[in-house]
Amino acid sequence: MQLAQNIPAPFADLEQAFASQRELSRAEPPASLTVRRDRLKRLLDALEAQADALVAAMSADFGHRAAHESETYDISGSISDIRHDLRHVGRWMRRRRYPVRGYMWPGRAAVLPTPLGVVGVLSPWNFPVYLALSPLSAALAAGNRVLLKPSEHTPRTSDLLAELLGRAFAPEEVSVFTGGAELAERFASLPFDHLLFTGSTGVGRKVAAAAAKNLTPVTLELGGKSPLLVTPSADPDDAAARCMFGKLANAGQICVSPDYALVPRARLSEFVERASAHVQRLYPSIVDNPDYSAVAGADRLARLEAMIAEAEQKGARVVRLGASGSGKLAPTLVVEPTDDTRLMQEEIFGPILPVVAYDSLDDAISFINARPRPLALYLFARDSHERDRVLERTVSGGVTVNDVIYHVGCNTLPFGGVGASGMGAYHGEAGFATFSHMKPVFYQTRLNGRALFETPRTPFRQAFGRFFRRIV
Secondary structure: OOOOOOOOOOHHHHHHHHHHHHHHHHHHOOOOOHHHHHHHHHHHHHHHHHHHHHHHHHHHHOEEEHHHHHHHHHHHHHHHHHHHHHHHHHHHHEEEEEOOOHOOOOOOEEEEEEEEOEEEEEOOOOOHHHHHHHHHHHHHHHHOOOEEEEOOOOOOHHHHHHHHHHOOEEEEEEEOOOOOOHHHHHHOOOOOOOOEEOOOOOHHHHHHHHOOOOOEEEEEEOOOOOOOEEEOOHHHHHHHHHHHHHHHHHHHHOOOOEEEEEEEEEHHHHHHHHHHHHHHOOOOOOOOOOOOOOOOHHHHHHHHHHHHHHHHHHOOOEEOOOOOEEEEEEOOEEEEOOOHHHHOOOOOOOOEEEEEEEEHHHHHHHHHHOOOOOOOOEEEEEOOHHHHHHHHHHOEEEEEEOOOHHHHHOOOEEEEOHHHHHEEOOHHHHHHOOOOEEEEEEOOOOOOOOHHOOOOOOOOHHHHHHHHHHHO
């Protein structure tokens, strides 16, 4: 690769690292199973050795992050994905035989999973370890070299990731670059063989535009307003309990957090009461509670408070479930906000739950379908006909039925968005496929029917051509 001239630092190091990885990816044979497993084991060992330090770094970056959340979601979630990749990469790498039509016998067809080359990963701040290391693991399992750009909004965690990965890998295997938005823009403009970005829809559009200049394929894991739908047959107490558990994890700073709840009008008061009771059970206090995370950044906290104030000013009933302070925003239910409020127009990304009443299930489905495709849909229904009706008539990146977020943690399922909530998917075998080229190969044999299609077109060949049209 020919580097541009007069590149400012630290961009020169970034482009040099990319050029080196790209050159080696073209010059050396594809990574063997032994090499891939070795890289995954090194990644796992590095993570396990620095788990406690990473938990501390994440808490410092957030202002306070519940240790059990960092341990469960970022550390254990990453370990689970890496171990899953380790167990199955040998099977995923195998050549996959495909059938051939009778007229092509005795030829054979197969697909060979092939490394793409150099993969770029742009990871976000809300799960700064998991959303960096899970795609890294998938890319390494697929035999690629990787450049990682973690978020500048969690600087301690990003620096620690750079340090531990720098010790575990040679630069030509994995390189980490830390920096701000300008570095991220430069990163996205490199001609990667694949680029994965996790973040907001607005930034995702910019990443896709930058990648398009190089025809770089992208996986975009974005967000949006993921609805939680309580059908008439659902248990509102169970739905409220599971909803609030998922909504308040990481203080709502999750791209798949329930963004609003749709509840039958006759059950609205009951749902609000049960949700309030479950919050009191989960978090009897807020400010001094080590299990409740802070909002990461004063600007984000101010945005959330402004959204609540606007909804209240426009007539919504606001139920504050505790006192806020020390960077923490108390769980807040906003009942029946108007559709023109920011709470109903923007992804919330905080511990605020709008609760909206509906009159019929068709109305609820229409409400969901009138909005951009969500990253997740949470459906609470005990009646199978209601369940199947909603599943058939809505489109979302993924669905969890009678719970929240579990489809993301199930790493045998693909995870990804659709429409404004993203494109492409990864996790498990889907991640291996995303970061591989599934190369189709046809194996011709010495004995074959090629002569029947050659010229000159004799009467026999013409007759065969007419017969061929009938059997293809």
